[in-house]
Amino acid sequence: MSGRQLYLDGVTVVFDGFRALNNLSMVVEPGELRAVIGPNGAGKTTMMDVITGKTRPTSGVVRFGETDLTRLDEARIANLGIGRKFQKPTVFDALTVFENLELALKAPRGPVACIRWVLASEARARIEATLEEIGLGQRAYDQARVLSHGERQWLEIGMLLMQDPDLLLVDEPVAGMTDAETAHTAALLTRIAGRRSVVVVEHDLEFVRALGQRVTVLHEGSVLAEGPISQVQDDPRVVEVYLGR
Numbered sequence: 001m002s003g004r005q006l007y008l009d010g011v012t013v014v015f016d017g018f019r020a021l022n023n024l025s026m027v028v029e030p031g032e033l034r035a036v037i038g039p040n041g042a043g044k045t046t047m048m049d050v051i052t053g054k055t056r057p058t059s060g061v062v063r064f065g066e067t068d069l070t071r072l073d074e075a076r077i078a079n080l081g082i083g084r085k086f087q088k089p090t091v092f093d094a095l096t097v098f099e100n101l102e103l104a105l106k107a108p109r110g111p112v113a114c115i116r117w118v119l120a121s122e123a124r125a126r127i128e129a130t131l132e133e134i135g136l137g138q139r140a141y142d143q144a145r146v147l148s149h150g151e152r153q154w155l156e157i158g159m160l161l162m163q164d165p166d167l168l169l170v171d172e173p174v175a176g177m178t179d180a181e182t183a184h185t186a187a188l189l190t191r192i193a194g195r196r197s198v199v200v201v202e203h204d205l206e207f208v209r210a211l212g213q214r215v216t217v218l219h220e221g222s223v224l225a226e227g228p229i230s231q232v233q234d235d236p237r238v239v240e241v242y243l244g245r
Contacts, residue, residue, distance in 0.1 A: 003030050004065030004081075004166055006051070006197060011060030013046050013221070020046040021057070022221035028167075033193035035208045035229075036201045038218035039242050044201045047218070048169050052084050053077040064167065083165035087172040089156040093145035097136050097155055100144055101127045104159035127162070133191065134158040135184060150181030154188065167197045174207045186210035205233070217242065 006028040013021040021043045028034050036044055049055035050062055053074040062069040069077055091100050105123055131137045134154040139147065144155060153173055160168060170189065174182045186207055189198055193213075202208055208215060208229055215232045217225040219242070225235045232238055 004067075004197075005030055005063075006167060006199070007061065007063040008047075008050075009061040011047075011050060011062060012058045013043075013050060013055060014058045019221050021050065021060075024060070024218075024222055026216055026223060026226075028197050028199055031194045031197060033189060033198045033211060033213045034200070035211055035213055035215045036199060036218060037203065037205070037208060037215060037242065038224070041220075042218040043221040044218055045171070046221070048084060048171065048199075048201065051077075051167075051169060052082060078163075081164070081166035082169070083160040083163055083167070084169040085156055085160055085171060085173065087175060089152040091144045091147075091152055091155050091159070094143065096141050096143055097131070097147070098127060098140040100155055101130055101158055101162050104162040130158045130161050133161070134188060148181070150177045150184065153177070153181075153185065157188065157192075161192070165196060167199070168192065170198065170200045172202055173200065174202065174204050182207055183210065205229075 008024055008026045011021050011024040012019060024043065024047065036047070038044055046055060050057050051069065053069060053072055053076070057070060064080065064082065067080060072080065092103065095103065105127070128137070131140050134157060136151060136154060136158065139151065144152065147155060157170070157173070173189070174185050177185065182204070189200060190211060192198055200211065212229070214227065215229050216223055217232055217238050224241065225232050225238050
């Protein structure tokens with residue numbers, strides 16, 4: 001399990017006078033699965049951009065364990081053990097599922113290392129274990145191009161797992177999925193959490209309920225409410241700005 005806590009305190013991001021984040025504070029404990037919801041423009045993507053180094057905060061503290069993330073670029077943050085999955089999956093269509101995972105394997109990438117690369121038994125076993133974990137064991141030697149939308153999402157999650165991240169940021173993983181694929185994804189992310197921290201940004205409240213974890217609601221760049229989904233969905237402020245009922 002990751003022993004590093006994600007800590008944001010007073011994080012503000014200003015773009016040309018617009019506050020995309022406004023004094024945002026949030027803590028994700030080691031091994032926690034956290035869902036983040038909120039209306040469009042609430043600051044969810046900017047929050048992930050700040051954590052991964054794509055956007056520098058105007059002010060505030062962003063730490064992962066004892067490391068100040070605001071001092072690192074995107075590559076160093078990724079190497080630190082923070083992986084991000086965007087909404088649209090990016091996989092290599094011409095390669096098999098197995099080859100996609102092999103390509104993503106955390107390993108030396110220098111010219112000499114690549115020339116001498118041989119898939120060791122330990123690495124093969126890790127790929128096969130990841131295939132089973134993401135539910136694609138039976139599709140290992142199918143090209144990625146023939147996978148369904150949901151399967152492509154699981155493959156990309158698997159590719160991130162091959163990098164052995166301590167923190168996984170996942171952006172709207174179930175958009176466009178069938179009900180069965182959505183249920184599979186909820187179970188997958190629940191299994192992944194515990195050994196690593198997982199932050200899921202999502203609009204689908206049924207999916208968030210299926211996760212059954214702590215929920216953070218963002219609005220206008222700040223935390224509007226936080227707690228179990230059963231508590232959050234009945235909060236009058238959340239109903240007014242997000243649920244609309």
